[in-house]
Amino acid sequence: MARAVSETHGEILAAAARRFAVTGYRGTSLQDIAGEVGCSKATVLYHFANKEALLAELMAPAIGVLRDLDDQLTGLTGTAAQEVAAQGFVDLAVRFRREIAVLRGEFPELLCQPAFAHIQQISDRLRDALAGHSDRPAARIAALVLLAGISEACAEFVDIPDDELRPALLTLVRRAVEPVDAPLPQPPTTEDKDS
Template identity: 70%
Template sequence: MARSVPETRDEILAAAAKRFAVTGFKGTSLQDIARDVGCSKAAVLYHFANKETLFTELMAPAIGMLLALDERLLGATGQAAQRDALEGIVGLSLRFRREIALLQGEFPELLQHPAFAHIQRCSDRLRDALAGGSTGAEARVGALMVLAGIAAACAQFPDLDDDELRAALLAVARRALGPLD
């Protein structure tokens, strides 16, 4: 019996996510993904114009939530921005652990791709919000370390459930950033 188009599309996305996590974006070919799904490379290309399009679709929900967080932070300042940024990035990182793992090691290069150009600006604004609006070196460096550390911890500790990891991330980040109130 032939597979339906939606099932194959979902199977391609799932196989691509697994393959990207193991061999990275650059180390994965469309042929690898097709083989994992049990279809032809032409079938993969029927659903996705190229590997970049497939990757962009995998990342779309995470990027959408990042942009929504960025939008919420536009009017916030000081400690309110810091608190909202911290809670927002922890929630986003927990929800998209798999996608973060996909980006490990390839993030700087992927930011050069036009579909991800706005991510660096969002990341910079998030870092600034975590710094609580301070332009001091300690606040800015601390904010960057917290931002990077949250993403790394979500990717590195799949054995921790979301509630346990959320509590740990918030506690450690609050200590690193200082008082949020």
């Protein structure tokens, strides 16, 4: 054997992504990944310090984009925040469908790991932005339903091309989210920012 470092490293990463997306992080053993690559379990642990490090490296690109989106969101309020959150998350979810599928369901346990310490806070801020920073329960419920539903849909619709899935999700979000400062019975004041 004796391939180049990056080669085997990348193969393990790709195999792990495939298996994690199907059987989940917990449900996939290092033996499974090694079997798919065609190497031994010890080889997997030669290239990655442990199973958690393998997952962290797998998630790094998606987490980076999520961080960028979080930065764009700071300071925005009302419909501007809603629109940026909707576009940003839909694009992220469509692009990183496989990573989304990995986190699906195992979110609470995986978030305890140090590599994902801030994801929970970021996703909370994202949900808050999609709700237009409103504290109305209906708005917060709608935001959660949409974010979770989009994640699930992206993980499930693996056969639909990006360019078809993205606009469909975006129009759905825009229809489902009620703008916080446009068609409400109150006069269009600009005071409804985060208190």
